[in-house]
Amino acid sequence: MKLSLTSISTLAASLVMSATVSAAEFMTIGTGGPTGVYFQVGNAVCQMVHREAAEGRSKGRQHGYRCSAPSTAGSIYNIRNIAAGELQFGVAQSDWQYHAVNGTSKFDDGKIGELRAVFSVHPEPFQILAAKGTNISSWNDLKGKTVNIGNPGSGQRGTFEVLLKANGAGADYFGTATEFTSSEQSTALCNGDIDAYGYTVGVPNAGVAQAADGCGASIINLNNDAVKKLVADNPYYAFATIPAGTYSTISSDVTTFGVKATFVTSSKVSSEMVYEVTRAVFENFEAFKSLHPAFANLTPESMIKEGLSAPLHDGAVRYYKERGWL
Numbered sequence: 001m002k003l004s005l006t007s008i009s010t011l012a013a014s015l016v017m018s019a020t021v022s023a024a025e026f027m028t029i030g031t032g033g034p035t036g037v038y039f040q041v042g043n044a045v046c047q048m049v050h051r052e053a054a055e056g057r058s059k060g061r062q063h064g065y066r067c068s069a070p071s072t073a074g075s076i077y078n079i080r081n082i083a084a085g086e087l088q089f090g091v092a093q094s095d096w097q098y099h100a101v102n103g104t105s106k107f108d109d110g111k112i113g114e115l116r117a118v119f120s121v122h123p124e125p126f127q128i129l130a131a132k133g134t135n136i137s138s139w140n141d142l143k144g145k146t147v148n149i150g151n152p153g154s155g156q157r158g159t160f161e162v163l164l165k166a167n168g169a170g171a172d173y174f175g176t177a178t179e180f181t182s183s184e185q186s187t188a189l190c191n192g193d194i195d196a197y198g199y200t201v202g203v204p205n206a207g208v209a210q211a212a213d214g215c216g217a218s219i220i221n222l223n224n225d226a227v228k229k230l231v232a233d234n235p236y237y238a239f240a241t242i243p244a245g246t247y248s249t250i251s252s253d254v255t256t257f258g259v260k261a262t263f264v265t266s267s268k269v270s271s272e273m274v275y276e277v278t279r280a281v282f283e284n285f286e287a288f289k290s291l292h293p294a295f296a297n298l299t300p301e302s303m304i305k306e307g308l309s310a311p312l313h314d315g316a317v318r319y320y321k322e323r324g325w326l
């Protein structure tokens with residue numbers, strides 16, 4: 001190949017540029033199914049990170065971070081992939097954050113000592129959706145039915161297994177247990193392929209709306225003795241209410257138990273990166289909150305303490321101290 005003089009000088013100029021502009025650094029945030037709320041959390045965080053990068057250029061505090069938040073299998077997948085260095089951040093249920101830090105339940109093969117908390121996000125009630133016409137209105141009605149327990153790696157799959165055990169049952173309590181993902185399960189329910197599914201997810205969301213508003217599914221109350229014992233015995237569970245009117249089929253308040261969604265990372269991720277991500281969210285907090293109705297009641301005070309069992313990452317601590325929140 002023959003290079004002309006102009007292309008040589010363009011090449012030289014771009015070499016000089018790349019030597020002076022610091023290279024972009026990439027981060028990936030693990031989320032959940034595309035119709036859930038984790039996907040919205042991850043993409044809202046990325047939007048704020050990019051906004052700070054753009055506005056920072058004019059304010060002279062440039063950062064070169066580039067962020068992406070792909071759909072993943074969910075909480076447990078995210079925590080394990082953060083530990084493996086495949087993801088820098090992830091969204092995870094507070095019960096699975098707790099078990100990862102303590103080496104219990106699904107993490108009894110070893111604690112994830114490097115897991116770090118950044119903040120918590122919205123509440124996630126565990127919801128059992130029952131298809132219209134199935135006459136399922138309580139836990140006992142699920143016996144022998146075709147029930148989606150969720151894909152491996154998702155938070156709801158883990159929490160459903162905990163709920164089964166608490167009720168003294170296994171997956172054989174159901175006639176058939178299926179493993180559809182969160183983005184497949186509402187279609188399966190509306191098509192009559194399954195009678196019910198379990199989903200730990202923020203309120204409201206597109207996936208549940210598809211089943212409730214779309215084909216008349218209802219959300220059942222979960223407050224039997226087994227659930228009361230789960231809430232009494234475990235710090236990461238609390239009773240939760242899905243208010244009447246949230247979806248067209250919810251005519252009175254639904255009581256169930258739930259967790260918090262949390263935003264986590266690893267001690268191996270740099271303080272600079274975690275600081276910039278934390279800063280981006282809280283400097284643009286109203287804009288962040290406006291991106292999804294499940295974020296409506298978020299406050300910094302509760303986000304920096306509720307649902308967090310892993311130690312806060314140093315980069316997040318630095319920002320919270322600057323704001324006088326710690």
Ligand code: GLU
Nearest residue numbers: 032036037038074075155
């Ligand atoms: N809680 C679910 C999980 O841990 C995800 C919910 C969502 O995608 O919003 O897998």
